[in-house]
Amino acid sequence: xxxxxxxxIVCPRGCRMTLTLPDGDAPLPEEIHVTGNACPRGETYARQxxxxxxxxxxxxxxxxxxALTRLPVKTSRAVPKERLRxxxxxxxxxxxxxxxxxxxxxxxxxxxxxxxxxxxxxxxAMETPx
Amino acid sequence: xxSKKNTTGLPTLHAGIVVIGGGPAGLAAALEAKKxxxxxxxxxxxxxxxxxxxNQCIHxxxxxxxxxxxxxxxxxxxxxxxxxxxTPGIEIKTDTMVLDVASLPAGEETRVxxxxxxxxxxxxxxxxxxxxxxxxxxxRTRGAIGIPGTxxxxxxxxxxxxxxxxxxxxxxxxxxVILGSxxxxxxxxxxxxxxxxxxxxxxELMPYSSGLQRNITQCLEDFGIPLYLSHTIxxxxxxxxxxxxxxxxxxxxxxxxxxxxxxxxxxxxxxxVGLIPENxxxxxxxxxxxxxxxxxxxxxxxxTSLPGVFACGNVVHVHDLVDFxxxxxxxxxxxxxxxxxxGATDGGTxxxxxxxxxxxxxxxxxxxxxxxGRLEKACEVFxxxxxxxxxxxxxxxxxxxxxxxxxxxxxxxxxxERLILPAALFDRAxxxxxxxxxxxxxxxxxx
Ligand SMILES: Cc1cc2nc3c(=O)[nH]c(=O)nc-3n(C[C@H](O)[C@H](O)[C@H](O)COP(=O)(O)OP(=O)(O)OC[C@H]3O[C@@H](n4cnc5c(N)ncnc54)[C@H](O)[C@@H]3O)c2cc1C
Ligand code: SF4
Numbered sequence: 084x085x086x087x088x089x090x091x092i093v094c095p096r097g098c099r100m101t102l103t104l105p106d107g108d109a110p111l112p113e114e115i116h117v118t119g120n121a122c123p124r125g126e127t128y129a130r131q132x133x134x135x136x137x138x139x140x141x142x143x144x145x146x147x148x149x150a151l152t153r154l155p156v157k158t159s160r161a162v163p164k165e166r167l168r169x170x171x172x173x174x175x176x177x178x179x180x181x182x183x184x185x186x187x188x189x190x191x192x193x194x195x196x197x198x199x200x201x202x203x204x205x206x207x208a209m210e211t212p213x
Numbered sequence: 214x215x216s217k218k219n220t221t222g223l224p225t226l227h228a229g230i231v232v233i234g235g236g237p238a239g240l241a242a243a244l245e246a247k248k249x250x251x252x253x254x255x256x257x258x259x260x261x262x263x264x265x266x267x268n269q270c271i272h273x274x275x276x277x278x279x280x281x282x283x284x285x286x287x288x289x290x291x292x293x294x295x296x297x298x299x300t301p302g303i304e305i306k307t308d309t310m311v312l313d314v315a316s317l318p319a320g321e322e323t324r325v326x327x328x329x330x331x332x333x334x335x336x337x338x339x340x341x342x343x344x345x346x347x348x349x350x351x352x353r354t355r356g357a358i359g360i361p362g363t364x365x366x367x368x369x370x371x372x373x374x375x376x377x378x379x380x381x382x383x384x385x386x387x388x389x390v391i392l393g394s395x396x397x398x399x400x401x402x403x404x405x406x407x408x409x410x411x412x413x414x415x416x417e418l419m420p421y422s423s424g425l426q427r428n429i430t431q432c433l434e435d436f437g438i439p440l441y442l443s444h445t446i447x448x449x450x451x452x453x454x455x456x457x458x459x460x461x462x463x464x465x466x467x468x469x470x471x472x473x474x475x476x477x478x479x480x481x482x483x484x485x486v487g488l489i490p491e492n493x494x495x496x497x498x499x500x501x502x503x504x505x506x507x508x509x510x511x512x513x514x515x516x517t518s519l520p521g522v523f524a525c526g527n528v529v530h531v532h533d534l535v536d537f538x539x540x541x542x543x544x545x546x547x548x549x550x551x552x553x554x555x556g557a558t559d560g561g562t563x564x565x566x567x568x569x570x571x572x573x574x575x576x577x578x579x580x581x582x583x584x585x586g587r588l589e590k591a592c593e594v595f596x597x598x599x600x601x602x603x604x605x606x607x608x609x610x611x612x613x614x615x616x617x618x619x620x621x622x623x624x625x626x627x628x629x630e631r632l633i634l635p636a637a638l639f640d641r642a643x644x645x646x647x648x649x650x651x652x653x654x655x656x657x658x659x660x
Contacts, residue, residue, distance in 0.1 A: 095278075095427060138431065204268070
């Protein structure tokens with residue numbers, strides 16, 4: 084058995100948790116004992132973090148036809164941490180066209196992660212004076 | 214005051230309530246004021262879009278308290294912009310810079326006169342029955358903290374770099390050192406790394422970080438970026454562009470310790486050394502400013518020392534979480550609407566306000582004073598502490614009497630604390646309440 088400190092990042096409270104892990108390299112989620120979490124989400128996070136860490140990715144993509152040239156986006160759900168860099172590279176190839184609404188899907192099932200790339204800001208189309 | 218109008222001869226708009234600043238504070242105040250019965254609300258915003266600083270905070274972590282879900286900054290702002298659009302009677306003027314706020318004498322229907330300018334209407338004024346100040350804050354710059362060294366290009370405030378990357382799509386540099394471990398600096402460390410730049414270090418003068426622990430974990434530790442506590446920059450080298458940064462450890466008096474220098478080869482320095490409430494307008498209007506917060510003194514309803522002028526959000530005190538900005542601003546909006554409906558009948562026979570004082574380890578409280586007669590059930594108080602405490606007690610006292618005692622597992626200067634004081638408490642302490650915090654082992658071991 085080994086003990087390991089871990090800060091819960093699920094909410095701003097940032098509980099300092101203590102994990103008890105079984106010996107061996109690949110513990111099963113249910114083998115991980117968690118204390119110091121103020122709510123059950125801390126335990127869920129700790130087990131996920133120790134077995135297959137995930138993050139929501141937020142970034143921007145190119146935008147045309149609006150007053151601004153960048154559109155903020157996010158993954159619709161948390162993705163494996165080791166895929167973040169590949170996803171960032173994918174975003175370099177994406178261009179959105181205004182009008183865009185919060186929640187519009189720009190890429191479905193990005194790189195097979197099961198997460199979509201969605202817009203996080205409304206962008207009106209610019210009336211081009213012609 | 215009529216003469217002022219005649220001499221300026223400015224086109225005049227009328228509004229029940231005028232709100233200065235269209236960030237989350239201004240939007241929440243406008244919505245709640247309208248819901249509480251204000252006939253019309255006019256929001257003046259200098260940027261091209263409302264939403265405030267949230268528009269550039271594209272990361273997630275907003276709304277967990279208020280919406281019970283994790284949103285990005287633009288999504289959080291989007292929810293409020295949507296609600297504002299659905300609410301008749303609220304108008305937002307963007308691209309509109311407010312240049313002056315004046316509080317007019319009691320007895321006049323117009324209590325506040327605001328002057329602004331925008332490209333379509335030019336210079337104009339707004340006469341209103343009440344005003345809400347919601348101008349947010351600005352970043353401290355290199356000048357404000359005095360870093361020695363040459364003045365090459367490549368030194369930015371973290372928020373300015375955030376705007377470049379997230380709104381304009383431009384990278385400020387390739388190899389960066391971040392000074393200050395406030396949340397914006399931490400968020401930018403991750404953002405730069407994801408965009409392919411290298412962040413060599415985050416340096417913090419204090420022995421603790423002023424950022425949220427979750428940001429240290431997910432922005433620095435996730436990417437192996439070292440955090441050097443009790444360190445500062447002692448020299449920035451480079452002729453045209455930053456070429457090197459020299460850092461050193463500091464002693465307990467924050468003086469660099471010779472022999473501890475580290476040199477970083479980098480082209481960019483980001484400063485995340487704190488925020489200051491933006492109060493030029495409030496000061497010029499004559500609102501009393503609290504030197505501890507650098508924001509206006511407010512009462513339980515967020516009214517400033519000027520009758521009919523309310524303030525909320527980062528202009529009052531710097532918040533880490535937008536959720537609390539929203540809640541506080543809703544209170545300001547509702548109070549402004551009540552003020553408008555009631556007319557200027559405050560004062561009179563009402564007992565004077567009860568002051569709130571800083572006790573041990575507490576650096577400020579908001580509000581700074583409370584009118585017990587105007588509380589419904591309780592008063593929400595925000596405060597900050599000056600040191601990290603693992604296991605702490607919060608004490609509310611009047612003279613030697615302890616009126617309230619609360620425990621907290623953890624207190625830190627970077628995390629704003631919230632305390633609910635029942636209205637009855639104020640009746641027992643007309644001379645004032647003192648709020649203190651102490652490490653739990655130091656306090657008496659009560660139940
Ligand atoms: C970089 C950064 C990261 C953050 N990260 C988080 C986070 O992860 N989670 C979280 O919950 N909170 C976070 N916060 C905190 C939260 O975003 C702020 O507390 C909140 O935005 C403050 O709202 P506000 O309306 O008071 O100020 P602002 O959002 O700054 O809005 C003020 C508005 O007033 C306008 N204005 C100012 N002066 C004038 C004038 N003279 N005339 C007209 N308009 C004017 C400005 O243009 C601006 O739009 C972060 C803050 C920053 C700066
Ligand atoms: S354990 Fe619960 S309360 Fe604690 S930080 Fe995690 S989500 Fe927040």
